[in-house]
Amino acid sequence: DQQVKQNSPSLSVQEGRISILNCDYTNSMFDYFLWYKKYPAEGPTFLISISSIKDKNEDGRFTVFLNKSAKHLSLHIVPSQPGDSAVYFCAASAGYGGSQGNLIFGKGTKLSVKP
Amino acid sequence: DSGVTQTPKHLITATGQRVTLRCSPRSGDLSVYWYQQSLDQGLQFLIQYYNGEERAKGNILERFSAQQFPDLHSELNLSSLELGDSALYFCASTPTGLAGEETQYFGPGTRLLVL
Numbered sequence: 001d002q003q004v005k006q007n008s009p010s011l012s013v014q015e016g017r018i019s020i021l022n023c024d025y026t027n028s029m030f031d032y033f034l035w036y037k038k039y040p041a042e043g044p045t046f047l048i049s050i051s052s053i054k055d056k057n058e059d060g061r062f063t064v065f066l067n068k069s070a071k072h073l074s075l076h077i078v079p080s081q082p083g084d085s086a087v088y089f090c091a092a093s094a095g096y097g098g099s100q101g102n103l104i105f106g107k108g109t110k111l112s113v114k115p
Numbered sequence: 116d117s118g119v120t121q122t123p124k125h126l127i128t129a130t131g132q133r134v135t136l137r138c139s140p141r142s143g144d145l146s147v148y149w150y151q152q153s154l155d156q157g158l159q160f161l162i163q164y165y166n167g168e169e170r171a172k173g174n175i176l177e178r179f180s181a182q183q184f185p186d187l188h189s190e191l192n193l194s195s196l197e198l199g200d201s202a203l204y205f206c207a208s209t210p211t212g213l214a215g216e217e218t219q220y221f222g223p224g225t226r227l228l229v230l
């Protein structure tokens with residue numbers, strides 16, 4: 001049973017427009033959420049995170065929104081650039097501060113930003 | 116460059132064989148995580164070590180084992196290999212391994228192909 005779901009395998013956006021990537025989760029114990037970006041032949045690279053005590057976190061062009069009641073988070077990229085084209089993974093962890101820091105990942109969304 | 120190194124980059128072997136994947140964490144990081152990414156799947160957590168001791172276990176098969184050595188590098192041993200074990204294997208590291216408090220930095224991965 002998938003605890004973290006990214007229902008859109010791919011997304012295509014025009015350069016300069018907003019990209020919105022979505023993620024749903026089922027485990028109410030998750031209290032920390034992250035987005036990673038992955039280029040081919042490379043490992044995932046951390047983008048941005050949010051803890052469950054917040055509903056929004058912003059870092060430059062990247063903003064993550066968390067809706068706990070809907071068990072939904074989204075990543076907004078504004079403005080989108082061709083270099084943002086990559087696979088984006090949503091990840092979650094439970095037991096903030098506990099000794100087991102493993103992440104649960106979604107299957108990823110492939111973002112293509114067209115010039 | 117995340118500072119996490121993995122060797123080898125590529126590995127091709129036959130069914131029934133045994134292989135060892137190696138990971139060196141970032142300088143100063145005591146916790147190491149192993150993840151498996153099969154085709155079109157998200158990263159699946161396998162196992163976490165902290166300072167030489169196992170801290171958390173995910174969906175790791177009994178044919179797989181891992182250890183973390185005194186110099187903090189880690190090895191993932193995969194034995195009696197099957198075609199379905201073909202995947203990307205990623206290692207990540209953090210300073211303390213505590214949930215939610217640290218960003219996991221990933222290595223470039225080892226691509227395993229079992230023929």
